[in-house]
Each structure stands twice: as structure tokens, then as C-alpha cells.
Amino acid sequence: MDPVPLSLVSAGRSLTEPRLTPGGTAVGFVQRWRGGSSINAVPITGDSLETQLTFGPDPAPGRGFGGGCFIWLGPSGGGERDFVYVAVDGELWRQRGLDLRRLTHHERSARAPAVANVDPAGVVYVLDEAEVWWNDLASGDGRRLDDGRHEFCFDPALSPDGQTVSWVGWSPPNMAWDAAVRVDLVLSTGEITEWSEADGAFQQPRFTPSGEPAHVHDGSGWLNLHVAQDAVVVDRYEHAGPTWGMGNRSFAFSPDGSRVAFTRNECGHGALYVVDRTTREVEQLGRGVHGQLSWVDDHLVALRSGARTPTQIVAYEMSSRARRTLALSVPDVWPRDELPEPDLVSVRSRDDAFELQARRFVAGHGRMLVWVHGGPTDQWQVEWRPRIVYWWSRGWDVLVVDPRGTTGHGRAYQQALHASWGRADVDDTADLIEHAYDAGWSGPHSTIVIGGSSGGLTALGVLADHPDLVAGGVTSYPVSDLRALTEVTHRFEAHYTDTLVAPNDGSAASTEAFRALSPIHRADRITEPLLLMHGSDDPVVPIEQSERLVAAIEAGGGDVDFVVYEGEGHGFRRPDTIADEYARTEAFLNRLVAPE
Numbered sequence: 001m002d003p004v005p006l007s008l009v010s011a012g013r014s015l016t017e018p019r020l021t022p023g024g025t026a027v028g029f030v031q032r033w034r035g036g037s038s039i040n041a042v043p044i045t046g047d048s049l050e051t052q053l054t055f056g057p058d059p060a061p062g063r064g065f066g067g068g069c070f071i072w073l074g075p076s077g078g079g080e081r082d083f084v085y086v087a088v089d090g091e092l093w094r095q096r097g098l099d100l101r102r103l104t105h106h107e108r109s110a111r112a113p114a115v116a117n118v119d120p121a122g123v124v125y126v127l128d129e130a131e132v133w134w135n136d137l138a139s140g141d142g143r144r145l146d147d148g149r150h151e152f153c154f155d156p157a158l159s160p161d162g163q164t165v166s167w168v169g170w171s172p173p174n175m176a177w178d179a180a181v182r183v184d185l186v187l188s189t190g191e192i193t194e195w196s197e198a199d200g201a202f203q204q205p206r207f208t209p210s211g212e213p214a215h216v217h218d219g220s221g222w223l224n225l226h227v228a229q230d231a232v233v234v235d236r237y238e239h240a241g242p243t244w245g246m247g248n249r250s251f252a253f254s255p256d257g258s259r260v261a262f263t264r265n266e267c268g269h270g271a272l273y274v275v276d277r278t279t280r281e282v283e284q285l286g287r288g289v290h291g292q293l294s295w296v297d298d299h300l301v302a303l304r305s306g307a308r309t310p311t312q313i314v315a316y317e318m319s320s321r322a323r324r325t326l327a328l329s330v331p332d333v334w335p336r337d338e339l340p341e342p343d344l345v346s347v348r349s350r351d352d353a354f355e356l357q358a359r360r361f362v363a364g365h366g367r368m369l370v371w372v373h374g375g376p377t378d379q380w381q382v383e384w385r386p387r388i389v390y391w392w393s394r395g396w397d398v399l400v401v402d403p404r405g406t407t408g409h410g411r412a413y414q415q416a417l418h419a420s421w422g423r424a425d426v427d428d429t430a431d432l433i434e435h436a437y438d439a440g441w442s443g444p445h446s447t448i449v450i451g452g453s454s455g456g457l458t459a460l461g462v463l464a465d466h467p468d469l470v471a472g473g474v475t476s477y478p479v480s481d482l483r484a485l486t487e488v489t490h491r492f493e494a495h496y497t498d499t500l501v502a503p504n505d506g507s508a509a510s511t512e513a514f515r516a517l518s519p520i521h522r523a524d525r526i527t528e529p530l531l532l533m534h535g536s537d538d539p540v541v542p543i544e545q546s547e548r549l550v551a552a553i554e555a556g557g558g559d560v561d562f563v564v565y566e567g568e569g570h571g572f573r574r575p576d577t578i579a580d581e582y583a584r585t586e587a588f589l590n591r592l593v594a595p596e
Contacts, residue, residue, distance in 0.1 A: 067247025
């Protein structure tokens with residue numbers, strides 16, 4: 001296949017949060033395109049044009065398969081023009097046809113509005129990821145519902161009768177995937193109860209159509225869907241991803257509650273299933289990574305993505321199992337039949353504790369990029385990733401590695417990075433690289449390790465601790481000083497290192513742990529060439545970390561090409577920045593590994 005042009009890689013829009021209207025006649029969704037966003041709608045039949053609904057302040061989209069931006073109002077009759085959404089100003093807005101009004105005046109950050117399946121008297125939502133609130137739709141009056149027992153509150157939901165509000169809550173040093181609990185509040189009495197697992201975390205608290213509590217938790221060791229205490233399917237697969245944001249919807253009940261659709265992560269590949277709750281019969285509906293499920297009448301709607309499938313909104317007709325594509329995220333010119341599906345890779349870790357996982361996109365020319373995802377509590381599933389296709393089309397194998405800490409392989413695998421971030425992930429990546437060499441896919445002089453954010457930390461660790469394994473590295477906004485990270489990063493991740501490294505309590509043991517695991521203290525050992533790119537306005541990993549890292553590498557005689565992108569944050573957004581990033585990376589790769 002000819003090399004994919006960068007203009008095609010950068011083209012398209014982001015699609016999130018498809019939701020069937022209450023009457024099931026149309027699907028609303030949020031799109032982000034060229035710096036702006038809107039809520040659009042398309043008929044469920046797909047036989048007429050997509051239309052834009054919003055005309056006020058832009059909505060604030062979720063990321064990836066997340067959501068938490070808008071909710072339809074009204075239990076029946078369509079409701080295509082009656083909805084509440086979170087705008088970029090952080091407030092809730094209600095739109096009914098031409099009637100647009102601001103519901104809240106917090107001057108803070110609202111998220112994840114939810115209503116009951118009856119004519120809603122009000123909407124519940126979260127403020128600043130910390131407080132659960134109620135807004136009366138008639139009067140506009142608001143009041144706080146939670147009692148402050150948890151520092152973080154996510155994903156409020158209302159029971160079908162509107163009498164119970166549920167959400168997930170947790171407090172540091174835990175992260176959401178460590179020990180989040182389900183909180184239930186009875187509105188009439190104010191009584192609060194909690195659901196918890198001794199060694200597990202809850203997410204996506206919701207209700208069946210008849211009012212039974214439903215949620216996902218990993219108390220069994222795997223993130224499985226439950227109704228009350230009972231697993232809908234007992235599975236050694238994950239039914240959801242990590243709670244990095246609000247609005248995930250990895251399951252949806254049929255209108256009568258007799259069936260439930262759920263997603264499954266199968267070694268990084270995705271699939272969509274439906275299970276009959278009486279017979280327990282499980283049926284696969286489709287392949288590909290699915291999310292944001294919505295079920296009304298005979299239609300199940302989802303986001304769908306895959307290695308050869310650009311992110312799209314699809315509708316399954318449940319009576320016939322027919323699938324229809326309703327909206328596309330990219331220009332419909334990609335040569336999809338020529339694109340690669342990855343091979344699964346598995347190798348035993350050096351400490352014999354785990355079977356390590358990776359996925360290899362095969363170009364077969366003896367050159368390899370070893371790509372480490374960010375997070376580190378995350379995973380690059382087999383989704384639409386034009387960045388991978390870009391380099392694959394230029395003759396590079398791409399090995400996407402899942403070192404310890406990665407999600408999708410069970411709770412034990414994800415929690416195994418505790419107290420060893422910067423060590424276990426580095427050695428796991430080295431083990432996977434050595435496996436690739438043993439298999440003859442590449443060699444040390446034609447392999448580059450690459451990663452951003454926490455993936456950059458792992459890449460730096462490979463360069464420092466296993467320099468003979470790779471010819472160089474490429475990192476973007478990498479974490480290099482774990483202790484400094486605790487002092488400046490944003491609230492959600494402020495205590496991330498408490499579990500992944502050690503409590504930052506000033507003790508000798510804590511000081512030694514942060515020093516031993518931070519790449520900046522091994523910078524003098526980074527001798528292979530490094531390309532490092534960082535945004536000047538990064539709020540998550542401040543640029544000062546990279547400035548000090550570069551100085552330390554150069555003081556040790558290392559070769560580093562340091563690029564600062566003015567005005568960029570944690571992740572590059574501007575087209576000119578992205579074009580420069582790719583051009584610099586290609587020149588760097590060609591300098592180290594001669595192109596064919």
C-alpha cells in the first residue's frame with residue numbers, strides 16, 4: 001500500500017456519546033471538529049440528512065468512548081428538541097427547539113447530567129468531579145445531594161421512578177479503579193447506603209428498567225456486569241475500561257429488561273454481545289470495539305471502531321440483527337481492505353508472574369516501533385488509530401505493548417504496577433522487545449521505543465536500563481520526575497503516585513522509591529538518541545520536567561533533540577504542531593534507521 005498522507009491522518013472529526021431519543025426515532029451525538037463542537041442528530045433509519053441541533057454555546061464533549069455531555073428529556077414522543085447539555089462554560093443549558101436557557105450559574109465545572117425515565121422534575125449532575133447536585137427544571141433551584149464523604153463523585157444516575165440517585169465515589173490515595181464504591185441516596189428520606197467490594201471497584205451505577213441496581217465491578221478479579229449482587233455473565237474478560245472520565249456506557253438493557261447488551265475486551269480486541277437474563281444464553285452481535293450503548297425499542301446504538309474501521313455510529317436492529325452505519329468520523333476514502341489487523345503476542349515475564357501481552361501490526365521489513373500507551377492505567381485497544389497506520393504504511397512494524405498496569409487483562413494485572421511504576425513496566429517492555437528479536441521481527445539497530453506521558457516514562461526507562469535493546473526513542477510530554485509530579489499535576493491524578501510509587505511523606509523509604517523509579521535520576525545512562533517533544537502549557541506534566549531531563553541527559557553526554565511547542569498542552573492539537581511533530585519524527589527515525 002502507498003504511504004498514507006498526513007492530511008488524511010489529520011482529517012475528520014471526533015464522535016462521542018450517541019443516544020437514541022426517548023421515542024427511538026433519531027440518534028443524537030456530540031461531534032468535535034476543527035476546534036468547535038455541536039450536538040447533531042440523524043434519523044434511526046439513516047435515510048435523511050444529519051442535522052445540527054445546538055446553536056448556543058458549544059457543548060463540552062467527552063473523550064473517546066466517554067460521554068457525560070448531554071441527556072434527552074421526556075419519556076416518550078421523540079423528544080428530539082428537548083435536551084440538557086454541558087457547555088464549554090461548565091454550565092448546564094436546556095434547549096427545546098428555539099428555546100435556549102442556562103440552567104445553572106455555578107461558574108464551576110458541571111458534568112454528566114442524568115434524568116429519570118418519567119417526566120423529569122429535575123436533573124442530577126456532578127460539580128468539579130466532587131459534588132452531586134439536583135437542579136429543578138421548573139424553578140431552576142439547585143441543591144447539593146452528597147454529604148461530602150468522598151472526595152470524588154462520578155456518574156450520577158436516577159432510578160426509573162425518580163426516587164433514588166446513585167453515583168460512584170472514592171477518596172485518595174485510591175484512584176477510581178482501585179476502590180470506588182456505589183452510593184445510593186433515597187431522595188425522600190436522605191438515607192445513604194453504599195455498595196463496596198473488599199478488593200474491587202465499582203463503575204457505571206445505573207438501574208434496570210424495573211429499578212434493580214446495575215453496575216460493573218471487578219470484585220471477581222474481572223470487570224464484569226452485575227445486577228445487584230449477581231454477575232450477568234461470569235467472565236474472564238473485562239466488560240468496561242478504566243474510569244478516566246464520566247459517561248462511559250458499556251452496557252444497555254432492552255426496554256423490558258429481559259436482555260442486556262454488553263461490551264467485551266478480548267486481549268485488546270473488542271466485541272459486542274447480548275445475553276438473555278433468563279436463559280443466560282450469550283450471543284455475539286458484532287466485532288470491533290464498541291461503547292456508548294443506547295437501547296430503545298428495537299434498536300441498539302453504539303460507537304464502533306477497529307483496526308480497519310474508522311470510528312462510526314452504528315445501529316443494530318435487534319429483531320433481525322442487521323447493522324446500519326449512521327455517521328462516520330473520517331473521509332470515506334481510506335483503503336480499508338489494505339489496512340492491517342494486528343497479531344496477538346504473548347510472552348512470560350522475566351519474574352514468571354504474568355503472561356505479557358502485545359499486538360503487532362506487521363509490515364515485515366525488519367524495522368519496528370515499540371509503542372507504549374499512556375495512563376499507565378489504560379490500554380490501546382484495537383481501535384481506529386491512524387497514527388499506527390501512518391507508520392505501518394511507511395514500512396514499520398508497530399508493536400503495541402501492554403506492560404503491567406495495563407487494563408483489559410484483569411484486576412491483578414492492572415494492580416501489579418503498584419509500587420513499581422518505572423520498573424515493572426520498563427522490564428515488561430524489554431521482555432516483549434527481546435521476544436520480538438528472538439522471533440526475528442527486528443533487531444536492536446532497527447527498533448525505536450516510543451510513548452507519550454506515562455508511556456514516555458516507560459520509554460525513557462527502556463533507554464536508561466536496556467540501552468542495548470533499541471536504537472533510540474521518541475517521547476512526547478513524558479513523565480520523568482515522579483516526585484515533582486505529585487506537587488504540580490491536576491487534582492484527578494494528584495495522588496496517583498501514592499499507590500504506583502509510594503506515599504510522598506518525606507520518609508527515607510519514600511525518597512528512595514521516588515528516586516529509584518524516576519527516569520530523571522538515570523538520565524546519565526540515556527546514551528542512545530532521543531527525540532523529546534513537549535507543550536509549553538502542559539498542566540499535567542509541566543515542561544520544567546523535560547527541561548531538567550534534557551539538561552541531565554546532555555550533561556551525561558547524551559544525544560537529545562528537544563522541541564517545545566508554544567501554547568500546546570498535554571497532547572498536541574493544532575494542525576501546524578501535528579504536521580511538525582510527524583515531520584520531525586520521520587526525519588529522526590530515518591536518521592537512526594535508514595529507510596528502504
